[in-house]
Amino acid sequence: MGRPPEPERRAGTLAAATDYVLARGLAGLSLRPLAAALGTSTRMLQYDFGSKENLVAEILAEIRRREAVLLADAIGEVGDAPADLVRGVWAWLTAPEREQFLKLFFEVYVDAVNHPDRYPQGGRAMVTDWLNPLSTALGGDGKATLTIAVVRGLLLDRFLTGDEHRTDEALEQFAASLR
Structure with missing residues (x-):
């Protein structure tokens, strides 16, 4: 009899x-x-999760769950004005403790573009996890989509160039343009 x-x-x-x-x-x-x-065995990992692919899918779901809670908290801590929201989310995302999450996020994001079969629900969720709360807070999918695109682009720029001042300034210009 099994365990x-x-x-x-x-x-x-x-x-x-x-x-x-x-x-x-x-x-x-x-x-x-x-x-x-982890102080366990590969056999126990396979017993618990069935396969490496299932384990990775559950890890990614757990990361998304953790970050969704933190994002919701970050959104709740800033003012109602769209510019304040964007500035608050940017400050939250660029905090040093988010760096590992963001690097993993972009790693998976690119992999999901190249190998969508590896992320049957996860790839789309990487967009909707951010889109839904921002759409509510910003008053529509259009503004939320634009905001996500700008923020993700600036984050990639920041990681690749290390230019915090320029990317902060660009984000500020974008935030100031929101009404």
């Missing part, structure tokens, strides 16, 4: 695996080093 499920252990493993991926990214992820870092 009975242990949801608490599985949840703890998922949380630790999520932290591992946030710290190291997905490129080259292998179950053996992951299991060793």
Whole structure:
């Protein structure tokens, strides 16, 4: 007879695996080093998650869940004016503690464009997770879509060039243009 499920252990493993991926990214992820870092075995990872693909899908869902909660909190902490909202979200996204999340986000984003079959729901969710709360806060999908595009573009620019001053200034100009 098989071992009975242990949801608490599985949840703890998922949380630790999520932290591992946030710290190291997905490129080259292998179950053996992951299991060793988590103090478990590849057999237990496969028992709990079925496959590496399922584990990765659950890790990405957990990361999205965590960030959605934090994004909602960040939106709730700024004023109602669209410019204040955009400035607040930018400040939240560019905080040093978000760097690993954003690097992983862009890694997955590009991979989802190149390999959509790997992210059957996750690729679209990477847009809608941000679109829905921003659409509500900004008064429509058009403004939210434009804001997401500008913010993501500036974040990529910031990562590639390291030019915080210029990207902050560009974001400020965009925020000031919102009504």
